[in-house]
Every structure is written in structure tokens, then in C-alpha cells.
Amino acid sequence: MKYSTLLLVLFMLGFAGCSDFLEESSLDEIRPSSIDDLMQIMVGEVYPLSNTVRSFQDFLTDDVECFGAQGQELMESPIENLYFLFSWDNEMFNERAGAHERVNAWKVYYNKIMGANTVLEYLDEVIGEQASKDNLRGQALTMRGWYYFLLVNLFGLPYNYGDPTENMGVPLKLKMEITGSYYRRNSVAEVYEQIEKDLLDGINLLENNPIVMSEYKINALAAKSILSRVYLYMENWDGVLRYTNEVLAEKSELTALASADEAAFVWQGSNAFGVYNMTTSNEVIWLYSNMGETSTFYTAGSFNYRAPFGVSDDLMDLYEFENDTEKKNFKDLRPFLYFSTSAYFLQGLPVYYQLYGCKCGKQSLTIGTKGIRTAELYLNRAEAYTRKFIALGDDNDRKLALADLNNLRRHRYDTRNVAYEPKDYRNGSDLLEFCKEERRRELCFEDHRWFDLRRYGMPSFTHTYFINTDNKEVITLTEEDPRYVLPIPKLALDRNPLLIQNKR
Template identity: 50%
Template structure:
């Protein structure tokens, strides 16, 4: 055990070095597949969302509220300002090292490469080895998918065969040279290849594990998302169908305790990533609330950033209803995602009342979980069908898309006093616009919005930043703005002269 802990320490030090700098690990090696399983858990799996989830601050899901009257949040705001305003030096000013996704994700890729590099050198069951390799391939693909969508152009913009993506490092060996950026298409090709290999290994060598571990179903769900981004509608449908055939369940929000439907409930632990209530989780990971510095969780605290009115107003929540048969008014909460997905704050000193903190629950009040859910698969399938309807005019695709959208929405609304009413759109543009909003409503604060904005045409966005009222700073991200691609962190550029920085 002591040797494997030393190995993990060395691996961690290597991972913390600048991009593609590694230290030799010849002196200490894992000797059993159990050792590699420890490496996989510590260095291959994501531990928290801070490393990848900060992009919500780049989107229209978040607004700035200024600092509290006592000035206690000024340092936090100064730390986040460069990110919120899409500044070129965003990674130089951020004090939290976890916001450097380049560094964090390549470290995880190094962990996966270590598994694949050592797997034939350790003792143990071949069945376990094959399953572990399957996990490593799927996770490596997932991390490259995140990297290429942070630091490369969207797959559907320009030519992915010439647009620069990120360097592909696929072995654990020390690389004495520098690596250039592969194209977006090359990175996506590797992602698909890794996922196909990983899924096959996990299908042929299954293990009964928790939802915190990758299995074949999770690999298929990730591949569905990848094909969606590539606008390969047929393959996206194929994998959405595979996943939903095996796991079609959705959590019914009407089963939420009534008290939690009310505004002001402290911490939405009853939600889609709570294992005790949710049956729609495919894969999950998480940590303590990772936006706590931006979205304080205590009642009476006004956060410097919170969910935008634009997002909050998308939810059809808090309506009265009238029963014509009984002649009685009744209370119908409507779309329950607002109290389920967001934390509510009441500050009677400043009269600030509203939803501030976005997260989808977890095993406890102070825990936030993320991952992949069946809800996304229904949305992905609906999107592919809408796109095929828009391209062909075949009404069957419209009907199939609406069926998935209504099935999802029916589980999100309060149906205690009134049945859910299906939405229906005959016009392709109206259907697409509704779908975009529904995807935003359902997947907010799970890391999707920034990527969706990119692949949906990179629309114009405006952020207003201020510490004090009257000192507002307005910055606009123009349609198609090159700042929709994040800058490669300076530490990576300094240590690899072969890298080409993204245009800003």
C-alpha cells in the first residue's frame, strides 16, 4: 500500500506540472490490478465540478448583483470578473487553480493513460483488467470532449478538418518533445474511437458498480452527446435509443414533498442527483458545493452572482388554477424545476428575494452532484428528430420530437390538482425555439449551456458587471465572437512553444 501511495503522489506531482511535462515513474510501479483501481479512482475520475463547471459564468444563465453592503464579497468578485466579462487574461487573474481546465483535464487524461499503459504489467483477473480499461477509454474520451469544446471551435462551425482542437496525448510515456494541436476533426475521431472501444470492453466484461463508476450505458450516453455535437443525427438517435431502451425512467417531481414545492425551502436535496429519490441517473460525480464562493448558500446572504431573470422567467411556476366542475380555486405550482433546481434567498435588510444558487441536488444539503441523466437522452433524441424534421419536412419526426419533450415535461410539472397539458408546434422554427428553451430549463448548471450556445450559432450575449450601483460595466459578446473559444492558459503556452493560441 505504501508503494502505491507513493506512486499516486508522483503521478499527482507529474499531473500538476505544466502541460505535457512529466516526471519519471520508473522507481515505483503498481503491481496488481487492485493498485491500478486505486490509481483510477484517485487520478482518472473527476472529483468536483469546479474544474469544468465555471463556464456557467460565461453564459446568459448568470447575472451580477454587485457586492454586499459590508464589502465582504469584493475579493470574490474581483476573482471572477475576468471570467464573467470573457477577458483575454481570465486564467491569469483567477486565483483558484481548479479553473484551469487545460491543466485539470490533461491530468485526468494522464491518469487514464497510466491505466492503459500499466494494465499488461500487473497481476490480476483479466476480466477486471478489461473492465478497468473500458472505464479508462470512456473517461479519456469524455475529457477530450470537454477540452476540444473549451479550446476549439464548435464542430459545426467552419471546417473541423482544419480548425485547431487540442493535442492528443494517448500514451503515458515521457514525451521529450512538444506536441502541436490536432484538428477538431482528429480529436472527435479519437473520442469516437475511444468510446467504441471502451463501450465494447464494458459490455463484454461488466461489473456491478455504483453510479459513480463508468459503465457501458454511460459510455453510450456520452457517445450520443458526441454525435449530437457532430450533427450526425442518425448516430445520435441510435445511441439515444440504446440508452433509453435500457433505462427509460424519469423522476416524477409531483412526488416531491409539498413543503419543498414552496419558495424558501433551504437547499434542494430532493432532486435529480439524489440517489435516494432519483432513478434517472446514468453516471454521476460531485463534491461539496463548488460555486459556494459565487452563490453563498446561507439564508440572508446576497451573492455577487446569481441565476439571471432571463433563465428564471423560463419556468412556468406558481400559478393558480380553477376547477370548473367544483367551482373551486386551487393552487397549482406548475413547473417544479424552479424550487427543485435552485436555492432561494430572503434578505429582509435589502429586500432581496429570489433564486440564486443552481444545482441539482446530491446525497446531502452541502453536496452538489453532476453527470449524465436520462433527461438529457430524451432531449438529445428530440433535438435529432427536430433537425431531421427541419431538413426533410417529414412530420413523423416532429411527432416523435414532441413525444419526448412532453414525456419529459410531464414529469417536471405539479400534477396533484391538474393534469399536464401537452405542448404542440407545427411550425419548425417555433418547435426549435421551444426545444432550445426546454433544454436550457432542464440542463441549466450542469455544464451544457456554454457548449449549447456555441453550437447553436454563438449568439450575442451581454453581461453587466458592477461592485456598486452606478458603476456598471457592460460588455457584449458579439454573434460569432472568437471569445466563444477559451484562451489556452499562459502556463501551457509558456511550456509548449508548439501550441498556437486561440484568436481573441
């Protein structure tokens, strides 16, 4: 069955109804008939190969900063279009916001869940080997769990805040059929319970029916990695340790940034070295997205002014980087290799700055830029050990946490001429802060920071928004601010009278 026909099938099966929040529809004609048909649905409608609803999260965090229009009239409109996101405004997903169609995560993720439900519904009816069907079922369950994990962390309170059995999460829709019924919001705990079930079932199916596929597809290691992240958010430290240990026992490699060619250690250029470039990196577990997705949010600067939005000074100050003109020891190499760098000229000299996160090599527009890497597994495990050390006082947990963190950093520092110097922390709170900062340094611009801030207790920080420097607006997200939970789009509320809007 051609993919264009499958798209029509999906639309008739309910994709339109899903975006209308599951209004009635029916289908009596063309249906998927083979495992290949369902795989096309997975690739085209379920996997997050490329869309812009993830990169908007960085504008909610302290990793992005506004630098104004700098007297350039053509910069004013791009800044205005991102105001509603940058200010955590109630209108961020509605028509008043210039970027609203690019960031409507509610609509996009529920459509992808509908795709996963369609695959699950038809698996027993199509032609194909049972092992292939079971593997695909594992992929679909894992992806459904993944999207519910994203939804509940955007539109519900953090799992570790208050009572998750009482706090509102998102509606669970687990069947393909369109009944005409409206759906209420399930609790945060109920959503997490379903996420855990989908991932556990998916892992079992993927492990028992392995198929070698590209890193753009889900396998058992990727599903276990996702589950380790879920348990991290649930503060199930033993669960984190179990699944990080299982993944790292099978795939433990980290890419040494110091092994890159000399051409990588410059601010600009075309060197392909990157931790998400499969030709230069051995730590990728799952891969998605591309540079085009991210760059759509960042208007480029010019030779005499910088871009209006870019990587915050607050983030860049966390890196122990030295601009060694003799190139003997830069220390932390991530400022070179984790960002797209631009420049403007001041008094005839270039001023370089980090525009946005880019971990697939300089100037690449096609290679995946996000996903899951072994680096995250080491960080998940280090945090679990740190939390256990704080709770129980077992010094072995402290040592294990430091071993993971120093192992990661050893692969990120310039060791061409100077050995890495390991860090040591004796106090639990200091170790936890170090762990959090290392997570921010390593995983920035991979859709972690906003969710991490939420589970860290929703701390206060500010954004300074301006077009012209004489008219700056300082916007503060206070501690435990209700705006840490995003507003449900008005269109979804209008089409489902049972949905309750978040209080902000």
C-alpha cells in the same frame, strides 16, 4: 499498494510533466502491480468526483447574472475575483485573475488524461482477472474521450463551425511515456475522431465485460450517453438516435417532481428530494461532483442584501411557474427543486431568489450534483428528431420529438391536482426553439449551456458587471465572437513553444 504511494508513482510517471506540458521524467522503482492499484488511480486521479473547473463555465453564460455589492464592502473582493471569467477576458486562467487556480481546465483535464493513460499503459502488466482488466480499460478509454471532449469544446472552435479539419483543436497525448517532445494542436476533426474511437472501444469493452458498480463509475450506458452527446455536437443525427434509443431501451425512467413530499415545494428547508439524489431519483446514469464544488463560486448574501452573483432573471423567466399560495398547481416545479434558494429581507418581508443550480436536494453538500440523467437522453433524441424534421419534412419526426419533450415536461410539472397540458408545434423553427429552451430549463448548471451556445451558432448576449450601481460595465459577446473559444493558459504556452494561442 497504498494510495499515497500511488500518488508518488503518478507524479514520477509524469503528472508533474503533464502540467508542465509533458516534460521528461522516468521511473525505475515502484509501479502499480494489481487491478486494485489501477482502480485507485482511476478513482483518485481520473474520475471527476470533485473539482471546481467545471462550475466556472456557468459564469460564461447567460444563466448567471451580476447583482453588485449593494453597498457591502466585503462583497467587493469576490466580485472582482470573478471579473475575468464573467467578461471572457484573456487573463481568466492567469495569475491576474483571482480565481485562476480554481478554473484552470487545461491543467486539470490534461492531468486526468495522464491518469487514464497510466491506467491503460499498465493494464497488461498488473495482476487481475482479464474481464476486470477489460472493464477497467473501457472505463479509462471512456474517461479519456470525455476529457478530450471537454477540452476541445473549451479551447477549440465548435465542430459545426467552419472546417473542423482545418480549425485548431487541442494536442492529443495518448501514451503515458514522457519523451521530452512538444505537442502541436491537432485539428478539431482529429480530436473528435479520437473521442469517437475511445468511446466506441470503451463501449465494446464495457458491454462485453459488465461489472456492477456505483453510479460514480462509468458503465456501458454512461459511455453510450456520452457518445450520444458527442454525435449531437457533430450533428450526426442518426448516431444520436442510435445511442439514445439503446440507452432508453434499457433505462427509460424519469422522476416525477410532483411525487415529492409537500416539504419540497418551499423555497428553503432541508428536504432531500432531488433528481441527482439516488434515494429519490430513478433517472441517474452517471454521477459526479458535489455542492461544495459549486458553492465555492457563489458568495452568500445576508439578511439585508442578496448575493453578488446568482441565477439570471433571463433563465428564471423561462419557467412557467405560478406561486400558488393554496399550493394546488405551481405548474413547472423546477424553480423549487433545481436551485439553491436564498433570501434577504425588504421592509420586513423575505425576498427569495435562486443562488445557483442544485438538483440533489436542499442543503446537501455531499450528494453528486452533476452527471448524466435519462432526461438528457430524451432531450438529445428530441433535438435529433427536430433537426431531421426540418431537413426532411417527415411529420413523424416532429411527432416523435414532441412526444419526448412532453414526456419530460409531464414529469416536471405539478400534476398533483391538474393534468399536464401537452405542447404542440407545427413549424420546424418553432419546435427547435422550444427544444432549445427546454434543454436550457432542464440541464441548467450541469455544464451544458456554454457548449450549447457555441453549437447554436455562438449568438450575441451581454453581461452587466458592477460593484456599485453607478459604475456598470456592459460587456457584449458578439455573434461568432472569438471569445467563444477560451484562451490557453500562459503557463502552458510558456512551457510548450509549439502551442499556438487562440485569436480572441
